[in-house]
Amino acid sequence: MDTLKLTFEGNIALISFSRPQALNALNLQVFTELNKVLDELESNKQLRAVILTGEGKAFVAGADISEMKDKTPGEARVFSQIGHDTFNRIENFSVPVIAAVNGFALGGGLELAMACDFIIASDKAKFSAPEVNLGLIPGFNGTQRLPRAVGIGFARYMLFTAQMIEATEALQRNLVQIITTPDELLNKTMEVAITIASKGPLAIESVKKTVNYGQFNGYKEGSHYEMKAFSENFHEQGKEGMSAFLEKRKPNWN
Numbered sequence: 001m002d003t004l005k006l007t008f009e010g011n012i013a014l015i016s017f018s019r020p021q022a023l024n025a026l027n028l029q030v031f032t033e034l035n036k037v038l039d040e041l042e043s044n045k046q047l048r049a050v051i052l053t054g055e056g057k058a059f060v061a062g063a064d065i066s067e068m069k070d071k072t073p074g075e076a077r078v079f080s081q082i083g084h085d086t087f088n089r090i091e092n093f094s095v096p097v098i099a100a101v102n103g104f105a106l107g108g109g110l111e112l113a114m115a116c117d118f119i120i121a122s123d124k125a126k127f128s129a130p131e132v133n134l135g136l137i138p139g140f141n142g143t144q145r146l147p148r149a150v151g152i153g154f155a156r157y158m159l160f161t162a163q164m165i166e167a168t169e170a171l172q173r174n175l176v177q178i179i180t181t182p183d184e185l186l187n188k189t190m191e192v193a194i195t196i197a198s199k200g201p202l203a204i205e206s207v208k209k210t211v212n213y214g215q216f217n218g219y220k221e222g223s224h225y226e227m228k229a230f231s232e233n234f235h236e237q238g239k240e241g242m243s244a245f246l247e248k249r250k251p252n253w254n
C-alpha cells in the first residue's frame with residue numbers, strides 16, 4: 001500500500017492517509033487502496049471501530065487536482081461515483097468509523113470526514129469546501145452531507161464563499177464533536193474508540209444502522225425501524241447485558 005497505512009491497536013483499526021507530497025489528496029490509487037483496506041476490515045469479525053487520520057499537516061486536502069484537471073465530464077462522473085460509493089461504504093460500515101482530523105480537511109477531505117460517524121479534531125484542524133475556487137462543486141456528496149451537519153444556511157455560506165473554518169468554529173457549528181491538542185488527538189480518539197469497543201457489539205451495529213436509517217428515510221420511517229431494531233436486540237447479547245447489570249458484573253459479549 002503506497003498511499004495509506006493500516007495498523008491495529010487491539011480490535012481497533014487505524015487508517016492513516018500518507019501522501020505528504022500532495023497533502024494526502026485523493027486520487028484513484030487512494031480510492032483503490034482504501035477500498036482494499038475496507039474489504040480486509042469487513043471480513044475481520046473481531047473489529048470494533050475504525051479511525052481515519054492523515055499524516056503530516058493535512059487530514060486530506062481534497063480530491064487530487066492534478067489528476068482531475070484533464071478529466072472529461074464523463075470521467076469526472078465516474079470519479080464522483082467512486083467517491084460516493086466509497087464514502088457511502090464508510091457511512092454504512094458495520095462498526096463505527098471516527099475521523100481524527102489532524103489538519104486540513106478540504107473539499108473531498110471534508111466530505112470524507114463527514115461520511116464518518118463523527119469527527120474528533122485537533123485545535124489546528126481547518127475545514128473548507130473550496131471547490132468554487134476551482135470552478136467546481138463538491139462531487140463526493142458534500143452538497144448533501146454539509147447542510148445536514150451544519151444547517152442549510154451555514155452550509156450555503158461555506159459552499160459559496162469557500163471560507164476556511166477553524167476547529168473551534170467547526171465545533172460550535174456541530175461539524176466537529178470533540179477538540180483536542182494536536183499531541184492528544186490520536187490518544188483521545190483511541191480512548192473514544194476503546195469506550196465504543198467495550199459496549200455490546202451487536203447493539204453498536206444496530207444503533208448505527210438505526211440512526212442512519214432515520215437520516216436517509218425520515219423521522220417516521222426511522223421511528224418504525226427503531227421499534228423493529230430494538231426488539232431484535234433481545235438476543236443473547238441483550239440478555240447478557242441486562243443480566244450483567246442486575247448481577248453487578250461486567251458483561252461478557254462473547
Ligand code: CO8
Pocket residue numbers: 021022023025061062063064065066076077079080083104106107108109130131133134136137138139140
Ligand atoms: N490536489 C493535488 N495536490 C495538492 C492538493 C490537492 N487537493 N492540495 C495540496 N496539494 C499539493 C500542492 O500542489 C503542493 O505540491 P507541490 O509541493 O508539488 O507544489 C503540496 O501539496 C503542498 O501544498 P502547498 O504548498 O499548497 O501547501 P500550503 O501549506 O501552502 O497550502 C493548502 C495548503 C491551503 C491546503 C493548499 O495546498 C490548498 O489550497 N490546496 C488545495 C485545496 C483544495 O482546493 N481542495 C479541493 C479540491 S477539489 C475537491 O476536493 C472536490 C472533491 C469532489 C471531486 C469530484 C470528482 C469529480
